[in-house]
Amino acid sequence: MLSILIPALQTLFTFKVMLAILMGTIGGIIIGAIPGLTATMAVALLIPVTFGMDPVVGLSMMGGVYSGGMYGGAISSILLSTPGTPAAAATTFDGYPLTRQGKGGLAITVATVASFWGGIISTFALLLLAPLLARFALKFGPPEYFLLAIMGLASIVTLTSGNLVKGLISGLLGLIIATIGMDPITGYIRFTWGITDLFEGVSFMPALIGLFSISQILSLTSEAQIVQELATAPKSLKRQKMPKGLAPTIARGGLLGTIVGILPGAGATIAAFISYNFAKQISKTPEKFGKGNPEGVAASESANNGVVGGSLVPLLTLGIPGNSVAAALLGGLMIQGLIPGPELFTKHGAITYGFILSLFFANIFFLILGLYFAPLFAKVSTVSNAILIPAIAMLSVIGSYAINNSIFDVGLMLFFGIAGYFLHKAGFSLGAIVLGLILGPIAELGFGQSLIISNGSPLIFFTRPISIILWIIIILLILPAFSGGILKKQRQKEGEDESNITE
Amino acid sequence: MKEINVNRIFALAGFVLSGALLFGTRQFPERAVSAARYVNFLGITMGVLSLILLLSSIRENERNSERVVWIESPLHFVETLIGIIVYFVLINWLGFFVSSLLFLIILGWFLGYRKPLKLIASSVGLLLFIYFVFVRFLTVPVPSGILGGIL
Structure with missing residues (x-):
């Protein structure tokens, strides 16, 4: 492994790569800190920028955005009591009370250090586990690849808030949209209505940008008039010394985050909620939680950054994104011609290991940036939606145009954005649609080749040992969502108030 | 609109889509048999899932169903939507930079930002950033529009 790691590390020590990680991390922190903007949107908008870059530079930048975005959410959680990203929701419980007590600087320091260690622990886990899992994926044939695509969809629909059937329909809709254009086996062109721009299929980048950016800004229009104010003056946020005794909480949070991140769905x-509750349960003073306990901030922040490395394990090895940020990242990988699987760790080893190692640097960068420039990021987090909405719309336009230099793609992006907004309002999962769109060609190729091998018998999907394991995993992924649905109905019957928290 | 009614409408739309897919594969030539199989598989699955959605929405009590608020702030929503569509059309005529500048300033103003100098400065700053990153650094051509060459 060292024989790959050293050249990979060498690729990172160039001005371009370091600048890309730094810019990505800064961009990620800013977007993460602004409530309403998500790391998914940031990665989606960034892919066109990274398209023309060297793969290591582009992927390092996206890794920086992912890590920075996960950390940046804490800043607005602590200072505005509004989580910048849903992942930082648990950070508000103790972060905001600390700010109200005049200890905003302490909360930011704890969040920064905890996020850093959470990220480092999970990146180590990624480095060790991903190659092992990738070797296992060598045994996969067409039926397994078809089932993997289905498994990827099953994993993301479990995240859908509320209705599982709608989650499945969303994924299926993505697969159906992916059938537009040329069939991957015989080259037959279908469902294009004579539009030549569709002959090669609906390109997923405009769809991804439309679904994650335009639909999001249309949602933001309802909040255009809300003026957000910081609970403390940014200048008062001086760096503070880390309180003692937080190391075990941070280590536990990092590990928990990594494990939860690896689990698809x-x-x-x-992860942040589990870690927060766990820290509270085993604490000798649980009554202090929720009233400004730095331990609560440490538990939540170490776990949400722990997810970064964890979620990349199934993504890089099997092509299964556990969350929507990872789904967007999958788009970034594919556009560089990098298909998740064993080849990423052999043929493209230098790029993949370079990307993994770059996450260590992203963590170091946001540690420094968070400790020294938090007041600056805090100020940015209150930027008006009236500025943000047109700016993101413009970035979406240029981003969707840049991939193929096509105005048709811009129109496609707008169509997906507007349709996505209404589908989201109706309770469908945009992440699942994107995933279906990305996994569609892989699923179709696996499906078609399998049936050619079996002379048209669908039994091929149920008889091979790995296929059976994959079916079991798919069922295990879908079952909790069904039981969750039943539990939800029971609670509704009992008249309990419930709130859904989704990514 | 209540969520169960929304579900019913989408279930019906799912049936239409499913039917269209199954009908569509009948036009496929014989050589595209594998493509037809896959699309049929998707069509049938869509039909089954739409049926489940329809049945569950029929079983559910309308009183317990949550309300779906399609648009929370209609004025800002419509302004943004029209703004983006007009911007898309304008790009074809005026090119990327001129139409973007107009779009950023006008929509920002309509959405309630009332500091003109800051609005202009931030719009120009963002466009300069785009120019240096996309046009100069990444050498990505931006849409020049029909009048782009003249302006």
Whole structure:
């Protein structure tokens, strides 16, 4: 492994790569800190920028955005009591009370250091576990690849708030949209209505940008008049010394985040809540939680950054994104011609390991940036939606145009954005649609080749040992969502108030 | 609109889509048999899932169903939507930079930002950033529009 790691590390020590990680991290922190803007949107908008870059530079930048975005959410959680990202929701419980007590600087320091260690722990786990899992993926044939695509969809629909059937329909809709254009086996062109721009299919980048950016800004229009104010003056946020005794909480949070991140279907929000509750349960003074306990901030922040490395394990090895940020990242990988699987760790080893190692630097950068420039980021987090909405719309336009230099793609992006807004309002999962769109060609190729091998018998999907394991995993992924639905109905019957927290 | 009614409408739309897919594959030539199989599989699955959605929405009590608020702030929503569509059309005529500058300033103003100098400065700053990153650094051509060459 060292024989790959050293050249990979060498690729990072160039001005371009370091600048890309730094810019990505800064961009991630800013977007993460602004409530309403998500890391998913940031990655989606960034892909066109990274398209023309060297793969290591582009991927390092996206890794920086992912890590920075996960950390940046804490800043507005602590200072505005409004989480910048859903993943930082648990950080508000103790972060905001600390700010009200005049200890905003302490809360920011704890959040920064905890996020850093959470990220470092999970990146180590990624480095060790991903190659092992990738080797296992070598045994996969067409039926397994078809089932993997289905498994990827099953993993993301479990995240859908509320209705599981709508989650499945969303994924299926993505697969159906992916059938537009040329069939990957015989080259037959279908469902294009004579539009030549569709002959090669609906390109997923405009769809991804439309669904994650335009639909999001249309949602933001309802909040255009809300003026947000910081609970403390940014200048008063001086760097503070780390309180003692937080190391075990941070280590536990980092590990929990990594494990939850690896599990398809779970995400940073869930990880942060589990870690927070766990820290509270085992604490000798649980009554202090929720009233400004730095331990609460440490538990939540170490876990949500722990998810970053964890979620990349199934993504890089099997192509299964556990959350929507990872789904957007998958788009970034594919556009560089990098298909998740064993080849990423052999043929493209230098790029993949370079990307993984760059996450260590992203963590170091946001540690320094967070400790020294938090007041600056805090100020940015209150920027008016009236400025943000047109700016993001413009970035979406240029981003969707840049991939193919096509105005048709811009129109496609707008169509997906507007349709996505209404689908989201109706309770469908935009992440699942994107995933279906990305996984569609892989699913179709696996499906078609399998049936050619079996002379048209669908039994091929149920007889091979790995296929059976994959079916079991798919069922395990979908079952909790069904039981969750039943529990929800029971609670509704009992008249309990419930709130859904999704990524 | 209540969520169960929304579900019913989408279930019906799902049936239409499912039917269209199954009908569509009948036009496929014989050589595209594998493509037809896959699309049929998707069509049938869509039909089954739409049926489940329809049945569950019929079983559910309308009183317990949550209300779906399609648009929370209609004025800002419509302004943004029209703004983006007009911007898209304008790009074809005026090119990227001129139409973007107009779009950023006008929509920002309509959405309630009332500091003209700051609005102009931030719009120009953002466009300069785009120019240096996309046009100079990444050498990505931006839409020049029909009048782009003249302006």
